[in-house]
Amino acid sequence: MTSALPPIKARFCLAVLLNARAEILLLRRASNDDFAPGSWGLPGGHIHEGEIPEETIVREVREEVGFNLTSGGYELARHVGPVRDTLYGGVFEIHLYLYRVRDDHVVRLNEEHEAAAWVSREDYRRYAVVDGIDEDLRYLGVWPVEFLNADKLPL
Numbered sequence: 618m619t620s621a622l623p624p625i626k627a628r629f630c631l632a633v634l635l636n637a638r639a640e641i642l643l644l645r646r647a648s649n650d651d652f653a654p655g656s657w658g659l660p661g662g663h664i665h666e667g668e669i670p671e672e673t674i675v676r677e678v679r680e681e682v683g684f685n686l687t688s689g690g691y692e693l694a695r696h697v698g699p700v701r702d703t704l705y706g707g708v709f710e711i712h713l714y715l716y717r718v719r720d721d722h723v724v725r726l727n728e729e730h731e732a733a734a735w736v737s738r739e740d741y742r743r744y745a746v747v748d749g750i751d752e753d754l755r756y757l758g759v760w761p762v763e764f765l766n767a768d769k770l771p772l
Contacts, residue, residue: 624708628709633759670712675687697766745767
């Protein structure tokens with residue numbers, strides 16, 4: 618017998634931005650943030666009322682890192698979702714986007730983040746990432762699973 622999923626408390630979009638060197642862009646959350654302060658995560662955020670996920674991801678990436686995903690320098694490689702989180706009780710609906718970044722773009726952070734880094738799969742485990750990021754990378758098939766934090770992946 619399967620149990621019913623809990624009601625959705627919030628809906629989110631997250632973007633994995635992958636450059637030609639197979640590095641992803643990680644952002645360090647502000648140290649005064651309410652959620653995971655100082656941890657590394659992906660660009661993204663809440664889906665606003667009346668907004669569709671495709672609008673949300675374009676808006677959030679523009680606000681957080683200054684990239685215009687509708688311009689010619691980006692290619693949507695994959696979209697997964699909606700999926701439910703497995704680490705926070707299944708109450709969050711998440712849409713995941715994988716974009717290939719064709720050119721070098723200057724990251725312009727907003728006040729939500731303190732730093733940005735293009736991170737290779739070999740260096741990824743050196744970063745204290747927000748819980749759930751490893752699962753997101755696995756969903757999108759960004760890197761082989763052996764480069765992810767096994768202890769942060771659901772069974």
